[in-house]
Amino acid sequence: MKNKSLVSIQDYSKEEILRILDLAAEFEKNPHQRLLEGYVIASLFFEPSTRTRLSFESAVNRLGGRIIGFSEAGTSSVSKGESLKDTILTVANYSDLIVMRHPIEGSARYASEVSPVPIVNAGDGANQHPTQTLLDLYSIKSTQGKLEDLNIFLVGDLKYGRTVHSLMMAMTHFNPVFHFVAPEELKMPVEYKSYLDNLGIQYYEHTDFTDYIDNADIVYMTRVQRERFSDPMEYEKVKNVYILKNEMLKNTRENMRVLHPLPRVNEISEDVDNNPKAYYFTQALNGVYTRMAIITSILGIK
Numbered sequence: 001m002k003n004k005s006l007v008s009i010q011d012y013s014k015e016e017i018l019r020i021l022d023l024a025a026e027f028e029k030n031p032h033q034r035l036l037e038g039y040v041i042a043s044l045f046f047e048p049s050t051r052t053r054l055s056f057e058s059a060v061n062r063l064g065g066r067i068i069g070f071s072e073a074g075t076s077s078v079s080k081g082e083s084l085k086d087t088i089l090t091v092a093n094y095s096d097l098i099v100m101r102h103p104i105e106g107s108a109r110y111a112s113e114v115s116p117v118p119i120v121n122a123g124d125g126a127n128q129h130p131t132q133t134l135l136d137l138y139s140i141k142s143t144q145g146k147l148e149d150l151n152i153f154l155v156g157d158l159k160y161g162r163t164v165h166s167l168m169m170a171m172t173h174f175n176p177v178f179h180f181v182a183p184e185e186l187k188m189p190v191e192y193k194s195y196l197d198n199l200g201i202q203y204y205e206h207t208d209f210t211d212y213i214d215n216a217d218i219v220y221m222t223r224v225q226r227e228r229f230s231d232p233m234e235y236e237k238v239k240n241v242y243i244l245k246n247e248m249l250k251n252t253r254e255n256m257r258v259l260h261p262l263p264r265v266n267e268i269s270e271d272v273d274n275n276p277k278a279y280y281f282t283q284a285l286n287g288v289y290t291r292m293a294i295i296t297s298i299l300g301i302k
């Protein structure tokens, strides 16, 4: 893992994933370690973010490192026409590792190919969000006590949702049964289903989930992402297609947990928030421990 960019969750083997989760557990027990003193991490966000950017910043600050960067491209020389390559080559002079979110699929891979310092993909378009996946796995393991043999429901925007694409790929190491719940317009793309077919992983597709949710170990809700639609009318048709309500959880498994990468819009009713099965805000906290583990592993400190 040392000096290796993290662009796709497939860049990590099962053993490497499990090592990050073990390290994250160590950081959860003891988050105040000055391991990053003298290190500078760059945070380049070409797209909006609350959790990813701030949990990376929190992780670096708590470990005694420094963070530089921008939270919107408009405040950087990208607004003057500077290329991604020139931006990366410049920022690499100032930092030991670059965390980058960018709207274009493949941008993180390209950045990793030109950068002399490791790149961590904080989301590239509808493609991948591997650090979110690692914190999702950490959350699943923390709540279920294991990652193997779970019934995982992925609900909402399965077409453009980079978090579900990354999570689905990572979970294939652990013999899951997937339930994909999406309207026709937002179904899981065929290439991801072929990926599962080739591995012999079971999955079912539904347009509604009320009849099946009682069998779930994890219900992973996602937002229908307005910013990925070129036609606003198409977004209007599907924006409120699934709304999880508290009453829908009454016969679900005791240990079932509701996850969501957040932000939510309407897809989880606020009456779910006080249900002990709602885990999404703790999931966001787990992002700090997981990102501590990712950064220190890549820098070769842990």
Ligand code: CP
Binding pocket: 048, 049, 050, 051, 052, 053, 123, 132, 261, 262, 263
């Ligand atoms: N989960 C996630 O990526 O949230 P942000 O867009 O707020 O970073």
